[in-house]
Amino acid sequence: xxxxxxxxxxxxxxxxxxxxxxxxxxxxxxxxxxxxxxxxxxxxxxxxxxxxxxxxxxxxxxxxxxxxxxxxxxxxxxxxxxxxxxxxxxxxxxxxxxxxxxxxxxxxxxxxxx
Amino acid sequence: xxxxxxxxxxxxxxxxxxxxxxxxxxxxxxxxxxxxxxxxxxxxxxxxxxxxxxxxxxxxxxxxxxxxxxxxxxxxxxxxxxxxxxxxxxxxxxxxxxxxxxxxxxxxxxxx
Numbered sequence: 001x002x003x004x005x006x007x008x009x010x011x012x013x014x015x016x017x018x019x020x021x022x023x024x025x026x027x028x029x030x031x032x033x034x035x036x037x038x039x040x041x042x043x044x045x046x047x048x049x050x051x052x053x054x055x056x057x058x059x060x061x062x063x064x065x066x067x068x069x070x071x072x073x074x075x076x077x078x079x080x081x082x083x084x085x086x087x088x089x090x091x092x093x094x095x096x097x098x099x100x101x102x103x104x105x106x107x108x109x110x111x112x113x114x
Numbered sequence: 115x116x117x118x119x120x121x122x123x124x125x126x127x128x129x130x131x132x133x134x135x136x137x138x139x140x141x142x143x144x145x146x147x148x149x150x151x152x153x154x155x156x157x158x159x160x161x162x163x164x165x166x167x168x169x170x171x172x173x174x175x176x177x178x179x180x181x182x183x184x185x186x187x188x189x190x191x192x193x194x195x196x197x198x199x200x201x202x203x204x205x206x207x208x209x210x211x212x213x214x215x216x217x218x219x220x221x222x223x224x225x226x
Contacts, residue, residue, distance in 0.1 A: 034213055043218040044158070044202070093157045102148055103204070103214050108157040 002028050002098035006106030013084055014114055020080045021109045023050075023094030029074035030096035034103070035067075038091045050077040084113045116141045118205050120217035128225050133190040135220050137203030140184070146206040147179055148214060149188045151199045158202055162188060193224045 003026040013019050023033055033050040048069055049057040056069035068080040081088055093108040117140040127133045135149075146165055150158035164170045164177040164186065176189040186205075190197055200221045204214040 032213075044216050046213070049213065091155075091157075097213075102146070102160055102163050104160060105150075105157040110155075 002096070002104045004094065004096050004104045004106040006094055006109055008109060009107060010110040010112075012112045012114065015085050016083055018080055018082045019084055019111060020078055021092055021094075021111075023077045023079070023096070023106050025075045025096045025098075028096075028098045030077075030098075031074060033071060033077040033094055033096045035069065035077075035079050036093045036095065038093060038108075044093070047079075050079075052077075081111065084111070086113045089113045116144075116205075116207065116215050118203055118215050118217035120201075120203050120220045122218060123221040124223050125220055126223045126225060127193050129193060129195060131193050131224075133193045133197065133222055133224070135188040135190075135201050135203075135222065137186045137188075137217055138184055139186070139203075139205045139215075141205065141215075142181075142184065144184075144205045147177070147186045148204040149175075149177060149186075150202040150204060150216075151197075152202060152219065153199045190222075193222075195224050195226050198222055198224045 005024045007022045031052045035047045036044045038044050047062045050069045050071040052071045058064045071077040089112050091108050095103040095105045119138045149162040151161050152158040162177040164179045170177045174191045178187045200219040202219045203217040207213040207215050
């Protein structure tokens with residue numbers, strides 16, 4: 001099956017710092033990737049759609065200046081959480097649609113902001 | 115607003131029993147339907163996809179789709195404790211390439 005990797009798998013940072021999370025599609029090209037956030041015991045929440053070569057599309061209520069998305073190639077999208085605060089602590093998961101339908105998820109990045 | 119509804123559970127079944135998970139969706143134009151399994155602290159894993167009315171079987175899993183009733187279900191036969199997880203129903207979002215609309219998930223607990 002299609003493989004999506006994410007790095008890092010976990011990160012702990014101080015409040016006010018920025019954190020970059022990478023998402024890669026390893027065996028297929030993805031013009032679109034999706035970024036989700038999941039708080040403990042809550043459902044997946046779509047944050048934004050990353051589009052290769054163009055601006056990301058953000059869901060309502062998600063600050064585009066805080067969550068910077070770059071999709072510079074057909075296999076890589078990055079999410080940068082700028083000036084992170086404790087309330088940004090969450091499980092961030094990327095996904096990508098392979099040539100066949102469905103979505104494959106990366107293993108997720110657990111962010112803890114102290 | 116396109117919606118996917120699931121009973122949050124928890125659904126508790128004894129080991130060896132059949133677990134039945136249900137899902138309804140609001141968009142009649144939906145064409146693709148998926149079931150994901152998510153273990154606590156892990157990302158979702160695709161376990162079944164179904165595109166046409168009827169049943170689709172894969173090992174101990176059977177997905178059932180009824181487009182007229184806008185209903186999709188997942189049956190897990192011979193349930194094992196390792197099946198204990200949250201099961202997410204997802205439906206394609208026709209307005210967004212590749213994206214899916216997810217239900218909030220049903221937590222399944224299989225008791226030994």
